[in-house]
Amino acid sequence: MELTEPLDFSPVSPQAPTQEQIDEYRRLSAEQAAGVGIVSTVWRGRDYAATVSAFLSVSYDPPTILVSLYEGSRIAQAVSESGTWSLTLLTADQKRDANWLASPGTPIEGLLSQVKFKRGGATGCAIVSGALAYFEASTTNIYPQETHLLIVGNVVGMGSESIWTPNTSPLLHYGGDYRRLKP
Template sequence: MELTEPLDSQRVSPQAPTQADIDEFRRLGAEQAAGVAIVSTVLRGRDYAATVTAYLSVSYDPPTLLVSLYEGSRIAQAVVESGQWALTLLPTEQKRAANWLASPGTPTEGLLNQIEFKRGPATGCAVIAGSLAYFEVATTAVHVAATHLLVVGEVVGMGSEAGPSPEASPLLHYAGDYRRLKP
């Protein structure tokens, strides 16, 4: 049954969105819960890592993932140049790590000194300890999309640090804050 009440709507100009358009888009987009992960890579012996919520499974055959990274960020440039990366899915206990790696101005030296991690066996990229799951990925394509790079890659290694547990709760981002799935 079609409702007759009009939708609350704001028209957006694709040629030149205003700051109000951008702010409203971000506000409305925050109404979707997203899993929190860490993307990491190693470039010239230095670790790079950042918190992300914009990632997805592209295909199961072959296993393929996509991550969206701000084009001007250190992590985007390092991931593109290195050609390999790891995606670590975080449990709620890793909120501190997520906050640290989402903070602007994190140091380039010693970035992971305060976070427990292991090296992925296939890529050598950092995998955060206690992860729900991790995927090591070899980049197959990079697409420019507005202010971001969509980095696509085939999974070359995967596993879990936490192991299956009915008590495990993924760290989620919803309405501008971190949340947990289970109380």
């Protein structure tokens, strides 16, 4: 049944959004719960890692994933250049790791010194220990889109390090903060 009341909306010019529109977009998009993960790679002999909440399972056959990274970030440059990367999906108990790797100005040297991790068997990228799931990927396409790079990769390795219990919760980003599912 169509309601006759008009929607309360704000028109947006994609070519020239105002700062107010950008802020409103951020607020509204934060109302969607998203899983939290860590993207990592090894480039020029050094580990790079960052917290993300913008990733997507693209295809099951062949297994393909996508991650969105801010184009001007160290992790975007490293993942773009390395050709291989991993995505670790975190449990709610790994909030400290997510906070550390989301902090502006984290050091390049010793970046993972505060995070327990293992090396992925297919890529050698860091996989956060105790993860709900992890995927190792080989980049197939990179799509520049506005301020971000959409990086698509074929999954070349995957697994889990977490034993599921009724109290296990994924780490979620919702309303501008990290959350957990209520058991």
